[in-house]
Amino acid sequence: MSTEKTRLQRIFEWHEARLPLVGFIDHAVGTKYPAPKNLNYFWNFGFLAGFMLLTMIMTGVFLAMNYTANIHMAFDSVERIMRDVNFGWLIRYMHSNGASFFFIVVYIHIFRGLYYGSYKSPREVLWWIGVIILILMMATAFMGYVLPWGQMSFWGATVITNLFTAIPVVGKAITTLLWGGFSVDNPTLNRFFALHFLLPFVILGVVFLHIWALHIPGSNNPLGIEAAPGDKIPFHPYYTAKDAFGLGVFLLVYFSVVFWAPNMLGDPVNYVKANPLVTPASIVPEWYLLPFYAILRSIPDKLLGVIAMFGSLLLLFVLPWLDTSRIRSATFRPIYKILFWVLVVNMIVLGWCGAQHPEGLPLILSRIGTFWYFFHMIILLPVVGWIETPKPLPASISQPVMAAQPAE
């Protein structure tokens, strides 16, 4: 090969010396980012979450070109997108189901972190930023759901904004401020649209902080032990290829729903135009908010219910200190591993309860589930960290693999 540089190479190097754009990406997710060589497929979901954020921004911008944020026109403008705009049905179904799939991958991403102890030192700030992203996502998704101005949009907005009336003394004033009036009305819809457009870009910025914070300690791994330099491989091409394969599988599932069951995860009542005089028989948020909705309704006191609901999210900020075990991966923590799966089941049960009328069995189950969530977080995690005897950790990522191989 000739050592002479081509003209293109010289132009590229001239530019890189002044603004190292390619170098920046190469350090972030390229050949210059060493990642542990034992990452499993659960490590795909961070990339998938980033992919969904970009998908939501792309489809959302094109939807906004055809959407009208006015209570008299919003519902019809969405129907026009579905019927008249070229590929409008595709773009809207990608966006509405995209919200669900965004939450699916983010929840798997979070539970991955819980199982493998990715929130523990030295990754606490990385975890905090993740919790901030989750809360921003919930706010964005909630406001996006209001925009079609169907019955569930209107009454969901009414119920959620009324949560703030639980705050003593200033609650009513805060709610009036949120509404820009004395009920959910045109000013509310207008500002929700503005914020729904803004927040994804805020999330994008926070995602950059998330990736930055990831690069200081580097990725955790299924064994939860520090990866020696010899146990790392460059992110590109190894994990870009693995992520690309995972993306292909993910897209098959995502687009199967978009094409063949686009309304499976939505509520049919939202295809009825908002009517401020008639409340639907049951008000149910989208599935990804149901566990928290169940916590809210399990407590027969307005203020305490709201505190419990927001508290269940805010507790995640102190999770790195509630869990007193220094062992990261649940693989080596026999008791925590059981508790983890109980928590997964608990959240699914809470989610089911959130979709039912709060009476009888669902109410009892949601009270047990709410108790268990806080019991798990505040009591079990510190205590188990003290009493549990972990299994012996391998000396390195390579060690157990090499030990298992017969000598040549």
Next chain:
Amino acid sequence: MANTAHAHAAEPAGETRRDFLLYTATGVAAVGGAMMVWPLIDSMNPAADTLSLSTTEVNVAGVAEGSRVVVMWRGTPVFVAHRTAAEIEAAEKVNISELRDPQKDEARVQKPEFLIVSGVCTHLGCVPLGSKATDPKGEFGGWFCPCHGSQYDTSGRIRLGPAPKNLEVPPYKFTGDTTVLIG
């Protein structure tokens, strides 16, 4: 290193299988990406409800001889002029070789008494004056664009000023003696 040696032994010709997989996978991804980009771009094209408004029906019975009306077609004005005999004669006797955009008057009308042209100046899209009786009509008795001074004659042809083309003749047909369907 046993694995590496095995892989090389199986493929003595180099990494052709791997190359094939790389190129086909990249190709499929590129086609898939393009298939996703097209719906996004196409969504910016006119929607079905916009296209369905692409015709306008005009009853010209109410347009008196010598007067002009402006109708809306696809969001832009269209001039409908009921020309007098003098106006028709003025339009027809012009030596078309002197014109910037040479076109005979009969090529621009279906019935000589009714001139139907787009009301959008071919310079930069303003609406020329001349449709109201009190408007300035320019030196050639047609239309006068107030933005940059383009002047059109009684056939809507450009005669003076910066506009490069004659006022466009929209597709239209007479569906009755006095009804016109534009678009």
